[in-house]
Amino acid sequence: MGPLIPQGLIAGGWDFVIALLLGVAFGFILEASGFSSSRNIAGVFYGYNFVVLRVFFTAVLVCMVGLGYFEYMGWINMDLIYVLPTFPKPMILGAIIMGIGFVTAGFCPGTSYTAMAIGKIDAFVFTGGLFLGIFIFSETFPLFESFYYEGNMGSLTIGEFFGISNQLFTFIFIIIALVAYYVTWMIEKRVRKTVNPFKF
Amino acid sequence: MNRNYIILAILFLILASGLLLLPERENYKQISPGELMRDVVQNTRYLTTDQVAQMIIEGDPTLELVDVRNEGDYFEYSLPRAINVPLDSILAEDYIGYFGIEDMNVVFFSNDDIKADQAWVIAKRMGYKSIYVMKGGLNCWIKTIIQPQSPAETASKEEFELYDFRKGASMYFTGAEISAPASDGEQAVTVKRKKKSSVAEGGC
Numbered sequence: 001m002g003p004l005i006p007q008g009l010i011a012g013g014w015d016f017v018i019a020l021l022l023g024v025a026f027g028f029i030l031e032a033s034g035f036s037s038s039r040n041i042a043g044v045f046y047g048y049n050f051v052v053l054r055v056f057f058t059a060v061l062v063c064m065v066g067l068g069y070f071e072y073m074g075w076i077n078m079d080l081i082y083v084l085p086t087f088p089k090p091m092i093l094g095a096i097i098m099g100i101g102f103v104t105a106g107f108c109p110g111t112s113y114t115a116m117a118i119g120k121i122d123a124f125v126f127t128g129g130l131f132l133g134i135f136i137f138s139e140t141f142p143l144f145e146s147f148y149y150e151g152n153m154g155s156l157t158i159g160e161f162f163g164i165s166n167q168l169f170t171f172i173f174i175i176i177a178l179v180a181y182y183v184t185w186m187i188e189k190r191v192r193k194t195v196n197p198f199k200f
Numbered sequence: 201m202n203r204n205y206i207i208l209a210i211l212f213l214i215l216a217s218g219l220l221l222l223p224e225r226e227n228y229k230q231i232s233p234g235e236l237m238r239d240v241v242q243n244t245r246y247l248t249t250d251q252v253a254q255m256i257i258e259g260d261p262t263l264e265l266v267d268v269r270n271e272g273d274y275f276e277y278s279l280p281r282a283i284n285v286p287l288d289s290i291l292a293e294d295y296i297g298y299f300g301i302e303d304m305n306v307v308f309f310s311n312d313d314i315k316a317d318q319a320w321v322i323a324k325r326m327g328y329k330s331i332y333v334m335k336g337g338l339n340c341w342i343k344t345i346i347q348p349q350s351p352a353e354t355a356s357k358e359e360f361e362l363y364d365f366r367k368g369a370s371m372y373f374t375g376a377e378i379s380a381p382a383s384d385g386e387q388a389v390t391v392k393r394k395k396k397s398s399v400a401e402g403g404c
Contacts, residue, residue, distance in 0.1 A: 061212060065212065065215045065216060065219065068219040069215075069218075069219065072219070072222055167219045167220050167222070168220060170216055170219055170220075171216040171217065171219065171220045174212050174213060174216040175213075177212075178209050178212070178213070181205075181209070
């Protein structure tokens with residue numbers, strides 16, 4: 001059945017509408033998780049707040065398990081899902097640059113918009129810098145072009161890379177995530193002294 | 201630690217182990233009996249030997265000829281550029297990669313069209329698209345392409361054109377001599393010169 005747009009079950013023109021709805025939902029969840037505060041985000045690096053790790057790990061877990069069951073039920077054809085090609089070296093460099101931005105400003109691109117939406121001045125400055133960076137990168141792109149496309153490994157999944165099934169990888173990943181939840185919680189408790197777990 | 205977190209963690213573990221324990225579900229893509237019947241009763245899957253010959257001659261890159269006879273027959277005689285996938289090993293791991301290639305038109309053939317038709321049904325059930333059967337198989341191929349019969353003198357122009365095509369195809373596939381007037385490839389060029397005339401030739 002799925003994915004809906006590549007299979008033509010939803011006309012291609014609707015993708016912007018769907019993207020808008022998903023974007024609103026994403027922004028809402030970011031704000032509700034407290035990601036509009038740069039203190040919460042930078043807290044990962046100082047060990048007093050691991051909410052970023054928890055929220056994103058949980059999102060990934062829900063998605064992995066959900067897609068696994070969808071595929072089993074035949075509701076989605078995983079071969080039609082777009083998998084971003086892997087370029088190891090440029091991606092590692094990109095991640096380092098992103099991490100430096102993360103720890104210095106306390107925002108990633110997505111959260112800077114949520115913070116702008118609630119009127120944080122540092123977020124406006126950050127977003128200004130973001131566009132300046134995009135502009136400089138685009139103008140000087142020919143200089144890095146060969147590095148940018150270096151070492152294309154194709155659309156590779158971790159399961160394929162290690163030669164294990166996606167189900168097994170999902171299971172391993174969930175174990176890793178649960179251990180990470182527990183360890184980060186212990187670290188938080190030690191660093192912050194007072195921890196108020198979120199009640200739900 | 202909040203009890204709810206522990207419950208959620210256990211829930212995730214159960215869901216993940218569920219995924220791990222579920223048997224691989226394959227072939228859920230196979231088509232329904234109704235759809236299969238609809239495709240079986242209509243003859244759109246058949247390609248004539250003439251169409252196949254033309255595709256081979258033109259070097260159609262999307263053409264994938266699949267000989268479903270056994271290996272011995274295949275090595276004895278087959279169509280040019282055909283691959284051999286015996287009918288009984290069509291589902292084997294080694295051969296499955298030949299099917300379902302994007303933009304490729306798979307054409308099954310055998311001596312007649314029974315085995316090829318069976319292969320077609322199997323491939324159809326597996327959900328492959330762009331699959332065809334060469335009508336009449338290799339017997340028909342020999343009769344029409346390799347040894348074409350000249351039509352009766354009262355036959356229509358189309359039949360004669362078809363015969364001409366088949367004759368050409370026969371030469372292509374058997375390497376038969378072309379009965380064209382022998383020449384060394386060079387033709388004398390006769391130069392026609394205009395006669396000189398003093399009269400101004402008419403312009404408008």
